[in-house]
Amino acid sequence: MTSSSSRFAGRTAVVTGGAQGIGAAVTERLCGEGCRVVIYDKSADHGRITVDEFRRRGWQAHLAVGDVTDQAAVAAAFAEAPGDWSPPTLLVNCAAGFVFAGVEATPAQWRSALDPTIIGLSLVTQTFVNGLPPHEADAAIVNIASISAHIAQEGYLTYNTSKAAVLGFTRCAAQELAPRGIRVNSVSPGTVWNANNARYHREVLGLDRPAAEAAPEHGGKFLLGRFADPAEIAAPIAFLLSSEASFITGVDLPVDGGYLAV
Incomplete structure (x- = not known):
């Protein structure tokens, strides 16, 4: 995606899981609109490839490698942003545990599903909020849920439960952070190619x-x-982060090709 828009010029964002898939598409979209982006991903290999590509395009991208469930790693990821960048005021939580199991799921499977999707989400969000500049009134968070958060699917108990928790987290965080002017929303993608x-x-x-x-x-x-193509999910995420969505908080936006309508 190439854009002449500069609506995020001078802003800094953190995108977890930003090295591949939807996360990489979000990073591409934000960078293309003038944003500086910290890609926080557990894959150093994919992360380096993505960052190198974006830098070749003249964009400002920085890689922080770590696990979102590791509090020290999360703190380091935010601290590693280049010193001449402004503090992050935009956050996209893409990192998640992709574990698909039913009622037979083991405790280990449940931890693998829930730890990155919810514990990691909470640690990253907490660190982001604590690092915001004083009196910041233009900060925004977008969490990635799923159409699976809204429906029942056989054999998907672990995944659907973790993504349903993202919806609850989003609503509660939006209520808690609204007095500070921080907006929190989520997006529920359909199947992405x-x-x-x-x-x-x-x-x-x-x-x-x-x-x-x-x-x-x-x-x-x-x-x-x-x-969907990943870019079709990144576009509404960028909208929710932007000032164009300044009166939107606490909601989930299905980007699902009409799946939940029938």
């Missing part, structure tokens, strides 16, 4: 994207009859 989903459909189901989108049980589930 990213590298992981492409690999799953190809290797497990034997389907390329056109075939998967034509299948009633896959792309056919959505009113628009297709999956």
